[in-house]
Amino acid sequence: MNYFLSEEQQMIKELSKKIAEEKMKPVREQYDENEEFPWEIVKALADADLCGLYISEKYGGFGGGVLELCLCVEELCKIDGGIALCVAATALGTFPLLLFGTEEQKKKFLPDIASGKKIAAFAVTEANAGSDAAGIQTTARKEGDFYVLNGTKCFITNGGDAEIYVIIAMTNKTKGARGASAFIVEKNTPGFSFGKKENKMGIRASSTRELVFNECKIPKENLISREGQGFIITMKTFDASRPGVAAQALGIAAGALEDAVKYSRERIQFGRPISSFQAVQHMLANMATKVEAARALIYATAKTIDNDPKARATKCSAMSKLFASDVAMEVTTDAVQVYGGYGYMKEYPMEKRMRDAKITQIYEGTNQIQRDEIALALIKESARSK
Amino acid sequence: MNIVVCIKQVPATTEVKINPETNTLVREGVESIVNPFDMYAIEEGLRIKEKVGGTVTVLTMGPPQAETALKEAISLGCDEAVLVSDRAFAGSDTLATAYTLARSIKKIDDFDLIICGKQAIDGDTAQVGPGIAEELNVPCVTYVKKIEKIEENMICVERMMEEGYAVIQLPVPCLITVVKEINEPRLPSLRGMMKAKKVQITVLNAADIAAETNRIGQVGSPTLVSKIFAPPFKEGGEMIVGDVGEQVEELSKKLKETKVI
Numbered sequence: 084m085n086y087f088l089s090e091e092q093q094m095i096k097e098l099s100k101k102i103a104e105e106k107m108k109p110v111r112e113q114y115d116e117n118e119e120f121p122w123e124i125v126k127a128l129a130d131a132d133l134c135g136l137y138i139s140e141k142y143g144g145f146g147g148g149v150l151e152l153c154l155c156v157e158e159l160c161k162i163d164g165g166i167a168l169c170v171a172a173t174a175l176g177t178f179p180l181l182l183f184g185t186e187e188q189k190k191k192f193l194p195d196i197a198s199g200k201k202i203a204a205f206a207v208t209e210a211n212a213g214s215d216a217a218g219i220q221t222t223a224r225k226e227g228d229f230y231v232l233n234g235t236k237c238f239i240t241n242g243g244d245a246e247i248y249v250i251i252a253m254t255n256k257t258k259g260a261r262g263a264s265a266f267i268v269e270k271n272t273p274g275f276s277f278g279k280k281e282n283k284m285g286i287r288a289s290s291t292r293e294l295v296f297n298e299c300k301i302p303k304e305n306l307i308s309r310e311g312q313g314f315i316i317t318m319k320t321f322d323a324s325r326p327g328v329a330a331q332a333l334g335i336a337a338g339a340l341e342d343a344v345k346y347s348r349e350r351i352q353f354g355r356p357i358s359s360f361q362a363v364q365h366m367l368a369n370m371a372t373k374v375e376a377a378r379a380l381i382y383a384t385a386k387t388i389d390n391d392p393k394a395r396a397t398k399c400s401a402m403s404k405l406f407a408s409d410v411a412m413e414v415t416t417d418a419v420q421v422y423g424g425y426g427y428m429k430e431y432p433m434e435k436r437m438r439d440a441k442i443t444q445i446y447e448g449t450n451q452i453q454r455d456e457i458a459l460a461l462i463k464e465s466a467r468s469k
Numbered sequence: 470m471n472i473v474v475c476i477k478q479v480p481a482t483t484e485v486k487i488n489p490e491t492n493t494l495v496r497e498g499v500e501s502i503v504n505p506f507d508m509y510a511i512e513e514g515l516r517i518k519e520k521v522g523g524t525v526t527v528l529t530m531g532p533p534q535a536e537t538a539l540k541e542a543i544s545l546g547c548d549e550a551v552l553v554s555d556r557a558f559a560g561s562d563t564l565a566t567a568y569t570l571a572r573s574i575k576k577i578d579d580f581d582l583i584i585c586g587k588q589a590i591d592g593d594t595a596q597v598g599p600g601i602a603e604e605l606n607v608p609c610v611t612y613v614k615k616i617e618k619i620e621e622n623m624i625c626v627e628r629m630m631e632e633g634y635a636v637i638q639l640p641v642p643c644l645i646t647v648v649k650e651i652n653e654p655r656l657p658s659l660r661g662m663m664k665a666k667k668v669q670i671t672v673l674n675a676a677d678i679a680a681e682t683n684r685i686g687q688v689g690s691p692t693l694v695s696k697i698f699a700p701p702f703k704e705g706g707e708m709i710v711g712d713v714g715e716q717v718e719e720l721s722k723k724l725k726e727t728k729v730i
């Protein structure tokens with residue numbers, strides 16, 4: 084299908100594909116097996132100018148938006164759905180700065196992110212506050228020109244490997260959700276340390292760690308926007324970042340589809356390639372249709388956001404993540420089926436795709452929560468229009 | 470250090486087809502790439518530039534489509550691109566090609582180092598690099614696997630030998646041809662690709678480089694290809710493996726066994 088991408092967007096796709104094929108493919112199993120952080124790939128992506136696609140040229144980026152990010156993430160995830168997270172989760176940690184940062188904050192932090200010198204992370208989740216993000220217990224107490232952070236975040240992507248963290252913490256517990264604020268915390272700040280590193284089902288090349296704050300003192304200039312804006316910032320950040328998760332899901336599914344079609348033409352049973360059996364054909368046809376529908380939804384969402392980054396895009400953003408992640412789970416499951424027993428074996432890239440796909444239904448809001456948000460938006464729209 | 474890298478556009482496949490009438494390579498319908506050995510030459514040029522400063526100019530002789538190869542070099546970080554193209558160059562053998570490229574380099578004028586790949590994967594002659602050096606009357610070292618030192622007036626290189634390597638120091642300007650052991654070529658960058666899209670390629674024709682008409686193209690090519698054929702496949706035989714010492718021992722044993730010696 085033709086999405087009428089610009090020449091520059093085509094180039095981003097082409098280059099990302101090249102890096103995925105030449106740099107990621109040979110090492111993807113090793114990273115999955117060893118749960119290492121893919122620094123060599125971060126370097127390759129940085130050398131290729133792919134780390135700052137969605138950051139404006141003023142801060143050393145490429146000057147694109149969510150669509151450019153999605154095109155890159157999709158291509159990388161066709162080969163490996165975990166390694167690409169070093170970029171995708173950095174985007175999650177960068178959007179709060181892009182959307183709400185002051186000029187000084189942007190100047191200070193964005194160039195190193197755009198050049199790929201530093202990666203970023205975003206932390207809201209805590210042990211007792213997942214879907215119910217408003218239940219977070221981490222606090223930030225104002226003391227003169229500083230804020231002092233206390234508490235523990237869990238399941239933080241790029242945790243320990245990122246240099247720049249955006250942390251959501253309560254500045255006023257009595258105000259509930261309106262009492263949260265967003266802060267930038269740099270690695271190596273005294274009082275900021277890392278806890279347990281998780282051992283995961285999928286996306287094993289991506290690090291997931293606990294962040295521990297113990298009387299961690301940061302300059303008051305590191306507050307993003309105003310006190311009390313923490314959840315507004317979180318919501319708008321997710322609006323911009325969820326298409327990236329969707330693109331991750333799309334890439335995983337598209338890669339699975341491509342390999343499954345190829346395999347079905349090579350695998351001979353009953354004297355014929357299995358692609359000649361209607362049961363297999365229909366499975367492939369369903370997979371392809373779902374993948375294309377996910378792609379269309381994601382690109383349209385990304386364009387909508389890029390066209391007016393200040394507007395709320397919760398509904399389409401949630402839809403793209405919801406739909407694409409469900410598609411990824413279905414398509415990778417079917418792709419394993421097309422491969423039969425070989426699909427179940429680690430020697431082939433299929434079982435990993437199925438493991439990697441699962442996370443896209445969970446993080447940045449589970450798909451149950453996405454449905455809640457879509458429904459809420461529908462009801463609000465209807466109420467407004469009467 | 471100002472560097473000229475000579476590259477050639479070649480068919481992507483190693484299974485080249487040959488036109489039985491003209492005995493030349495069939496290039497139609499085959500995807501074209503930059504000769505893989507030239508990718509190492511480009512990479513080394515870029516690394517030297519990044520280390521000591523200067524510029525990297527890529528140069529190719531070929532049809533107008535060879536522009537694609539030059540653009541690829543630009544996307545990797547080369548500064549300038551020169552295409553030497555003229556119908557009069559058609560049918561050039563290695564001698565005429567070396568002459569034409571040498572004339573073009575003279576025209577570019579400002580160069581300290583010329584880098585070529587060790588050979589092109591289509592013709593496989595490895596003659597053009599040394600030919601250019603001869604024509605320009607500059608020193609030449611082939612099969613370079615490492616550049617040890619770069620100074621203002623000289624470079625020191627390691628030349629790959631069958632066993633070990635030779636360390637050679639040579640004054641600039643000079644020419645080297647490189648082997649794949651020398652580096653790992655980079656991938657393009659987005660900024661490089663954007664630059665390649667807009668780059669103004671300098672096109673030189675026979676008149677621009679003041680080429681003597683009897684030294685270019687078919688006329689300037691003494692090589693006569695009488696026949697090209699695939700050699701019959703040798704069957705049987707036995708590979709003697711191991712290091713040189715072991716191979717010699719094994720071979721002399723066999724020669725004695727068969728009473729050859």
Ligand SMILES: Cc1cc2nc3c(=O)[nH]c(=O)nc-3n(C[C@H](O)[C@H](O)[C@H](O)COP(=O)(O)OP(=O)(O)OC[C@H]3O[C@@H](n4cnc5c(N)ncnc54)[C@H](O)[C@@H]3O)c2cc1C
Pocket residue numbers: 172204205206207208212213214215237238239240241283291442445446447448449450451452
């Ligand atoms: C690998 C990985 C990386 C992560 N990276 C980050 C990160 O970088 N930053 C960060 O802040 N967080 C991160 N997270 C956390 C992630 O966003 C949360 O795990 C997710 O939001 C779900 O929260 P939970 O795990 O506490 O599940 P719970 O909230 O306990 O949910 C459990 C189940 O209950 C359902 N449920 C809960 N509430 C409702 C409801 N109201 N209605 C219907 N169903 C409901 C959920 O859908 C789910 O099925 C990461 C998680 C993982 C696994």
